[in-house]
Amino acid sequence: MDTILQTIDLRKSYKIGKIENPVLHGISLEIKKGEFVAIMGPSGCGKSTLLHLLGGLLSPTSGNIIIDGEDLARVSDAQRTDIRRRKIGFVFQRFNLFPTLTAEGNLKLAEKIHTGNGGSDGVNRREVLRLLKLDDKMHHKPLELSGGEQQRVALARAVVNNPAIILADEPTGNLDTENSEIVLNMFSELNRKFNQTIIMITHNPEAAAVCSRIVRMRDGLVVDN
Ligand SMILES: Nc1ncnc2c1ncn2[C@@H]1O[C@H](COP(=O)(O)OP(=O)(O)OP(=O)(O)O)[C@@H](O)[C@H]1O
Ligand SMILES: [Mg+2]
Structure with missing residues (x-):
């Protein structure tokens, strides 16, 4: 299988005032195309930081992030944005939906x-809305949706452009069992x-348990994968 994503000795510190607070201490990870990976670990160990780095939403302090042969740490901001738009769908820990839009x-x-304005024929959109059982909610704004439905819309948005890589930060974190199952089934499918x-x-x-692989983190390091 081809490697789609690789990190090499990835490090990240957050600066608070003059103090550097190291959070990731050298993560080397290789992910093959088509893998379904869970990242687990205690609160504060750096999981979201890692995911934001993988998605090009944050810059590393040092190390490499290679997506399909392109090193996110070496390209310009504009190129990074372009790679992100073409290849990555992101589901955030908070939903981040636009409140004024349905x-x-x-x-x-x-x-x-x-697409950069061209719009879309909407075929994929309708399919995704159907898969996530949102057909009858598509004209609702976020505040007119339950938490579970909002998360499903956030998920639909992440996958509507058929990205090669989906990064999801606790997509079932705030959901009840029924909604969690819908979301996990969607991922599996x-x-x-x-x-x-x-x-x-x-x-x-x-x-x-539905994933094909579990990466375990502790204190800014991968301890098992
Ligand atoms: N923007 C930031 N500025 C400064 N420190 C940050 C920032 N974001 C995260 N941190 C710190 O980095 C550490 C790791 O945070 P991160 O959000 O990656 O943890 P996490 O593993 O996702 O935790 P959780 O399971 O609670 O979501 C924490 O100590 C956090 O306080
Ligand atoms: Mg987190």
């Missing part, structure tokens, strides 16, 4: 950002049908 509007905006590579942070052993 569920459908949030998806259309993501399509617009992806995408992974199986389209061979999408999925990297998902979770605290939930049941969610990790």
Whole structure:
């Protein structure tokens, strides 16, 4: 199998005032195309930091992040943004939906950002809304949706452009069992049908159990993978 994503000795410190606070101490990880990976570990160990780095949302202090042969740490900001738009779908720990847009509007905006204005025929959008059981909610704004439905819209938005890599930060963290199952089934189905590579942070052993691999972190390091 091809490697789709690799980090080499990845380090990240956050600066607070004049103090450097190291959070990741050298993460070397290789992920193959089509893997469905769970990242687990105690609160504060650096999971979200790692995911934001992988998604090009943060810059590393040192080390490499290679996506499909391109090193995110070596390219310009504009190129990094471009790689992110073409290849990555991100589901945040908080939903980050646009409150004034409907569920459908949030998806259309993501399509617009992806295509650079050309819009989309909407075939994939309708399929994704159907898969996530949101057909009858597409004209609702976020505040008119339950937490579980909002998370499903956030997930729909992340996958609507069919990214090669989906990064999800605790996508079932705030969901009840029923909604968690819908979301996990969606991930499994995408992974199986389209061979999408999925990297998902979770605290939930049941969610990790549907993954093909578990990466365990502690204190800014990978301790098992
Ligand atoms: N923007 C920031 N500025 C300064 N410190 C930060 C920032 N973001 C995170 N940190 C610190 O980095 C450490 C790791 O945070 P991170 O969010 O990566 O943890 P996590 O493993 O995702 O935890 P959780 O399971 O609670 O979400 C924490 O100690 C946190 O306080
Ligand atoms: Mg986190």
